[in-house]
Amino acid sequence: MNNDLFRKESFDAKKTKVLGSVALYCPPFRWLIIAIICALVTVMIAFCIFGSYxxxxxxxxxxxxxxxMMNITAMSSGMVMALPVSEGDSLEKDDHIATVSSEISTRYGQTREAIASQLEIQQQGLNNQLTNLDQLNDETLKSLKEKESLLQQQSVELNTIYRQRTQQIALANTQLDKVKAMRTQGYASNTQVEQQENTSLDASIRLQDVARQRIDVRQQLAQTRQQLREQPITYYQQKNEIQQKLSDITQSMVENESRRSIDLRAPEKGTVSAVLAKQGQIVNSGQTIALILPDNxxxxxxxxxxxxxxxxxxxxxxxxxxxxxxxxxxxxxxxxxxxxxxxxxxxxxxxxxxxxxxxxxxxxxxxxxxxxxxxxxxxxxxxxxxxxxxxxxxxxxxxxxxxxxxxxxxxxxxxxxxx
CATH class of the missing domain: 2.40.30.170 (Efflux pump adaptor protein, beta barrel domain)
Structure with a gap:
């Protein structure tokens, strides 16, 4: 009865399957792809192990x-008056590179030039003093030596006179003793004795005068010899004072000239690498004017x-x-x-x-x-x-x-x- 209730087609439709069986598809070059992937993985692993960064x-x-580099810099502020070099020029040691002037103009003219002129006048005056001092020293030494010689002669003469005066006193005293003896015997008068005493006294006085003259000459001779010894010392002291003044003036002239104008020169042999200023330019102290590249x-x-x-x-x-x-x-x-x-x-x-x-x-x-x-x-x-x-x-x-x-x-x- 159940078989008659449903048609045969319905039973056949229920028996039909919607999904078929699973089929795995493997392309023929699958092993090549697997090999390539494995090779890439191996290379990456090797790169991480052996590679470096x-x-x-x-x-x-x-x-x-x-x-x-040799920097040629201005030593003071001023104007570049001369700049005879250019880039690429070869320079020897002490070659002129530039001249920087700091001259100031006033109503009196060029100040540094006027100062230099006055310093030159002072220098010339001191040089004349030095020359005159040499001549004066020579004349003084000559005069002192002549005076020494003259005093020595006077001393010799006074010594001779002193001996003569001493002999005269001895003779006068001897004669006085004889006259006194004769007066005792009645052969000479008191007047003769007094005359002889006066003669003896006069001889003593003249001897004392000669003695004083000898002392004076000896003192003058000692003073002259002292002056002869002191004259070289005095001369060198005066000379040193003048030379010190000359040195001070020379230093002032150098300082004035350095403020007036400065010649900049190459410290070593080399080539001008760069010129950083131009003629007529105002530069400051320490400003670089040129660069020098040393040779070799x-x-x-x-x-x-x-x-x-x-x-x-x-x-x-x-x-x-x-x-x-x-x-x-x-x-x-x-x-x-x-x-x-x-x-x-x-x-x-x-x-x-x-x-x-x-x-x-x-x-x-x-x-x-x-x-x-x-x-x-x-x-x-x-x-x-x-x-x-x-x-x-x-x-x-x-x-x-x-x-x-x-x-x-x-x-x-x-x-x-x-x-």
């Missing part, structure tokens, strides 16, 4: 001679590094250099070696003075780099490097494998955790 620190600097000077790179990177820099380290005047994309990179690192950081003002960069805001260390070549191959010829050229430098501060860079945060985290 170099961390570089880039800094800027400038090329300068190893001994530094080797250039070196002076690089400024911040304190963040200086800890990884050491002498002997190789450096990659890129000269701003020779683009590295066209002329390639150059190389050098670190030779010296400053012991202390330079202030921003000092860095600006070396590099000319006024944008520096933090202390920096100076690194000196000896460059491998003093020229660059450009357009088929060697072009010499010029001082003052800008240079960029790459310092290799750290080199690690790739996996070390990847794991570095984990290592840092482990160290922090251990603390």
């Amino acid at each position: 170099t961390k570089r620190e880039t800094a800027s600097g400038v090329l300068v001679p190893e001994g530094g 000077a080797h250039l070196q790179a002076r690089i400024m590094l911040s304190s963040r990177a200086i800890g990884f820099i050491s002498p002997g380290q190789r450096v990659v250099l890129r000269y701003q005047s020779f683009p590295w994309q066209k002329f390639g990179q150059q190389y050098g070696t670190v030779t010296e690192i400053s012991k202390s950081a330079l202030s921003p003002q000092e860095v600006s003075g070396i590099t000319g960069d006024n944008q520096v805001k933090e202390p920096m260390y100076q690194v000196k780099v000896t460059i491998d070549h003093q020229s660059v191959q450009a357009f088929g010829k060697q072009v010499s490097l010029r001082p003052g050229s800008g240079v960029d430098a790459d310092f290799i501060v750290d080199k690690r494998h790739i996996y070390e860079w990847v794991l570095e945060p984990l290592n840092a985290l482990g160290k922090i955790t251990s603390l």
Whole structure:
């Protein structure tokens, strides 16, 4: 009965399946794809294990001679009166570079010139005094020697007279004794005795006069000899005083001339690298007028590094250099070696003075780099490097494998955790 209730088609429809059986499709080149994927994974793993990454620190600097440039600076404010040099000129030592004048004009004329004229007059007067002093010294010595000779002669004569007067007194006394004896015997009168006494007294007085003259001559002779001994000392004292005055005037003349005009000369043999002033220009004290590059000077790179990177820099380290005047994309990179690192950081003002960069805001260390070549191959010829050229430098501060860079945060985290 149930079979008659539903039609046969309904039973057949229920027996029909909507979904078929699962069939897996494998393309014929599936193994090639699997091999490529495995190879890529292997290469990536090998790259992480054996590959490395170099961390570089880039800094800027400038090329300068190893001994530094010779800066020709004005010693005082004034006007450039002469500037006979130009860029590229070869100079010998002491060659004239410039003349700076600080002459001031007043209603009396050129002040420095007037001062120089007065100082020359004073100098000439002192030179005349010095000449006259020499002549006076010669005349004084000659006069003293003549006086000494004359006094010596007088002394000899007075000694002779003194002996004669002494003999006269002895004879007068002897004669007086005889007259007194004769008076006792009645052969001479009192008048004769008195006359003889007067003769003896007169001889004594004349002897005393000669004695005083001898003393006077001896004193004069002693004074003359003392003057002869003192005259050279007096002469040299007076001469030294005049020479000291001459020295002071000469110093004043030099100082006045230095304020009036200064000739700037080359301290060493070299080449004019730059002329920073022109004739007729007013310059200040300390202002650079010209730069001189010493002959046979080797250039070196002076690089400024911040304190963040200086800890990884050491002498002997190789450096990659890129000269701003020779683009590295066209002329390639150059190389050098670190030779010296400053012991202390330079202030921003000092860095600006070396590099000319006024944008520096933090202390920096100076690194000196000896460059491998003093020229660059450009357009088929060697072009010499010029001082003052800008240079960029790459310092290799750290080199690690790739996996070390990847794991570095984990290592840092482990160290922090251990603390």
